[in-house]
Amino acid sequence: MIYDNKSYRQNNKRIGQGVKVVNVVLKIVKYTLVVITAMLLIAVFYATGIISTVDLTPFERIVKNSEIYSTKIKFEEGALVNREEFDLFLKFTRSESYPSDFLNKLVSTGVLRVRAKDYEILKDFETEGLYRNDCKELYCFQNYQLFQNIPSDMWKGLIGIEDFRFLSHSGVDFRSILRAIIIDIKEMRMVQGGSTLTQQLVKNLYLTNEKKLSRKLKELIISLYLESKYEKDKILELYFNEVFWGSINGVRVKGVYAASVLYFGKRPAELTPYESAILVSMLKGPNYFHPIKHMERLKKRANVVYEVLKEKSMTPITINYKWNDVTWSNWSKNLEKENNKILYRSLWWTTTEESRFDEYERYVLKIKALEKLSSANYENLAFKAMIKDLQTSNIYSFYSKYERDKEKAIKEEKHQIGSTIKPIVYGIYRKLGLDWNEEVSTAPITVKLKSGDWEPKDSEKINEEFVTASEALVRSINRPLIRLAVKYGFDEIEKELSPKLPDMKKPLAEYPAQLLGAYEISMGSYMDLYENFIIDNCKDFENDSVLLVLSDPTKTTVRKAVGKNLREMRFFGKTGTTNSGYDNWYVAFDGRYLSLFWFGYEGARDGQMLKLYxxxxxxxVFNDYSRDKGKRFNELSCEIINNQ
Structure with missing residues (x-):
């Protein structure tokens, strides 16, 4: 056989080239697979890393917060509550009854009598306590609700207007993303985002608003993960609990419960389909569609959302819930009229506290304190309070500056005590033999000190030449107190007073102004001092004790300020005002509760005169709090103290 060597060589060459091509292709495939595998591994590790950082606590927290609390709040026959304060409080209680239904029942059954500005309590009754505030941010209200408590009109409306394939996609709607990209390219600007409700939830919970590809990638991964782990109703449940609905009355509105109550005065289940549509409309931009600032803008969007609900048979079409212009206008005006930041911030503050003290009383105390602070014409003012139940030893403290350390403000920071020291001083005089009917001169008196002569003065002109010792205390006159100190001897008084005031300057004879309150002490220490004083004086209560002498508010230094509800009451009370009005006190005891209130200036004390007393x-604050706290005012006695 004859071979064509040339053809043979050419065939071998082609085969060799083919083999090389195959080898190259195999290498390319091999390296491509390696690269793809590596990329997949990197993607898996990247996704796993992102997923590992996802905090699932919000999903579990909903279940925990659905538990029922047992605390009840008691309201007593013969007491009063402010209508506006009580109505708002009811909206945030844990009662299963709707606030409006519960209130109507109280009125119709003769438990409450409606008056101009308050409710008169005709029979004892109870309410549930407040829901806990789940929002950890400053001035923010949130209460987690189970999915079953969210109106179907609301979540259906949200799906219909924001993510109509929500029930079928797996957390990411790639069709919507592609459509959004095409539209954005055509418009040459960001017109649509294509985010699903799950993606919006992920962004609110875990990410920022920065427009970066890495952020968007994280959003996609977490969305797919959450959808694989939780049912759709759980996703919606968390969405409606975590979304912000803007702010009103100085409080940020987070979640459907807060939005329903703060915007409509209703719980979510009470909302009409159109009211649900309004709230859904606001989610597009709570500030952009704010009912007070942009009512017309919100109205147009709400009408669109409501029509979508009707067109898709997501709400009853036989009843027209749509508002007319008058209803819209009245709603917006009412929101603006009720823009009472103090009321809502007091409620918010109370829901963030952990205390055994009655929730309604704590709520009312804050309102009265903040109202007084807001009406004063000075900056850097603050209010502190301590109330102790001497029967149970429960104690509640309050400091009006939330951003500061309350513990330090109450237990460490010191203030001059002014005339609140006088009952303690007169208690010592009684031990040294003072007769309340003893007449004492009100004339000027000069005390010789090593530092020079000292002449105590009184804040107002005293017309009488002599007053009884009891009258000197009741009217808080300074000169008779010092004259009695000279009579009984500063050394004897120092022996009694020194254990009570450990930081007292000595000898007292050289620093007699301390007897008029020129002494600084923390509120916590002063509460302890006064508790011991009350216990000590209760032993001699029936024998014209200091407590009885200062028990008639129509005769003491509050005679011009006491309200008609307290005028007939008998309770121990003493005011105190230091020089320049920087420290202003009131201490009171009603037979059970010892109250210590301080209202003062925390700025630089440069000699500026403040017209505060x-x-x-x-x-x-004490007067208004006692009037509106929903409890009868106790008559002064020492039965609780002496029976312990």
């Missing part, structure tokens, strides 16, 4: 500040 204990009777018009701290006592004013």
């Amino acid at each position: 204990g009777s018009t500040t701290s006592f004013k």
Whole structure:
């Protein structure tokens, strides 16, 4: 056989080239697979890393917060509650009854009588306590709700207007993303985002608003993960609990419960389909569609959302819930009229506290304190309070500056005590033999000190030449107190007073102004001092004790400030005002509760005169709080103290 060597060589060459091509292709495939595998591994590790950082606590927290609390709040026959304060409080209680239904029942059954500005309590009754506030941010209200408590009109409307394939996609709607990209390219700007409700939830919970590809990639991964782990109703449940609905009355509105109550005065289940449509409309931009600032803008969007609900048979079409222009206008005006930041912030503050003290009383105390602070014409003012139940030893403290350390403000920071020291001083005089009917001169008196002569003065002109010792205490006159100190001897008084005031300057004879309150002490220490004083004086209660002498508010330094509800009451009380009005006190005891209130200036004390007094500040808070706290005012006695 004859071979064509040339053809043979050419065939071998082609085969060799083919083999090389195959080898190259195999290498390319091999390396491509390696690269793809590596990329997949990197993607898996990247996704796993992102997923590992996802905090699932919000999903579990909903279940925990659905538990029922047992605390009840008691309201007593013969007491009063402010209508506006009580109505708002009811909306945030844990009662299963709707607030409006519960209130109507109280009125119709003769438990409450409606008056101009308050409710008169005709029979004892109870309410549930407040829901806990789940929002950890400052001035923010949120209460987690189970999916079953969210109106179907609301979540259906949200799906219909924002993510109509929500029930079928797996957390990411790639069709919507592609459509959004095409539209954005055509418009040459960001017109649509294509985000699903799950993606929006992920962004709110875990990410920022920065427009980066890495952020978007994280959003996609977490969305797919959450959808694989939780049912759709759980996703919606968390969405409606975590979304912000803007702010009103100085409080940020987070979640469907807060939005329903703060915007409509209703719980979610009470909302009409159109009201649900309004709230859904606001989610597009809570500030952009704010009902007070942009009512017309919100109205147009709400009408669109409501029509979508009707067109898709997501809400009853036989009843027209749509608002007319008058209803819209009235709603917006009412929101603006009720823009009472103090009321809502007091409620918010109370829901963030952990205390055994009655929730309604704590809520009312904050309102009265913040109202007084807001009406004063000075900056850097603050209010502190301590109330102790001497029967149970429960104690509640409050400091009006939330951003500061309350513990330090109450237990460490010191203030001059002013005339609140006088009952303690007169208690010592009684031990040294003072007769309340003893007449004492009100004339000027000069005390010789090593530092020079000292002449105590009184804040107002005293017309009488002599007053009884009891009258000197009741009217808080300074000169008779010092004259009695000279009579009984500063050394004897120092022996009694020194254990009570450990930081007292000595000898007392050289620093007699301390007897008029020129002494600084923390509120916590002063509460302890006064508790011991009350216990000590209760032993001699029936024998004209200091407590009885200061028990008639129509005769003491608050006689011009006491309200008609307290005028007939008998309770121990004493004001205190230091020089320049920087420290203003009121201490009171009603037979069970010992109250210590301070209202003062925390700025630089450079000699500026403040027209502030204990009777018009701290006592004013005490008076209004006692009137509206929903409890009868206790008559002064020492039965609880002496029976312990």
